Ligand SMILES: Nc1nnc(SCC(=O)Nc2ccc(S(N)(=O)=O)cc2)s1
């Protein structure tokens with residue numbers, strides 16, 4: 001249960017909380033009893049090539065692990081998707097404490113963090129930059145993180161974070177298989193049409209939110225919180241925490257589920 005109700009105006013967002021006139025913004029609260037089972041929804045098919053992993057960097061919002069998306073080597077198909085999507089990056093959102101941090105919520109329940117695996121429609125577009133402006137351009141898989149046992153696969157990533165403490169720092173990072181961050185069961189998910197949750201907030205995302213969470217240790221999350229929003233040159237160093245957007249209005253959208 002979420003003991004905390006976060007204020008609508010969140011310090012992190014200087015800009016408008018929603019795109020003016022935007023009626024398919026993200027994140028949202030998923031009200032389980034209002035989601036609609038759709039038997040046409042297929043299992044997700046991910047084919048990730050660990051060798052396409054290139055670098056890990058601090059972009060001042062989160063830390064991103066970027067993949068070479070110039071060929072169809074790391075792809076996402078199936079689920080609610082008609083086309084083949086190419087993995088370009090993954091990143092996380094988290095809180096200053098374990099009580100909150102996720103962007104999406106399930107029946108108002110907040111998780112301490114949320115993983116986003118970002119893909120773009122390589123059947124229809126030739127670059128992420130094109131796809132990010134189009135209706136069915138992007139597909140993002142969301143996975144909730146809970147605090148529990150240490151996640152062995154995540155540790156390689158956690159060990160690289162001290163090297164990218166400041167905004168703008170980049171280090172080479174390769175042979176990381178993002179499939180290790182997916183829950184055991186990827187057949188059960190919710191899906192809806194929404195937007196990017198950070199600027200440019202474009203309404204081009206097919207969201208696929210996993211029902212099953214993954215577990216990471218308290219210490220692993222603490223290393224996320226050791227990152228900084230600020231660059232090495234800036235005077236006041238600000239801890240990179242609470243880098244999530246508040247929930248947006250559903251505006252009549254239906255959230256479908258792949259399970260009953
Ligand atoms: N012309 C453009 N190039 N790049 C961009 S935005 C780069 C990018 O990856 N943005 C991004 C922002 C938010 C999300 S999220 N949190 O998954 O909705 C995913 C991706 S717009």
Ligand SMILES: [Zn+2]
Pocket residue numbers: 091092093116197
């Ligand atoms: Zn995100």
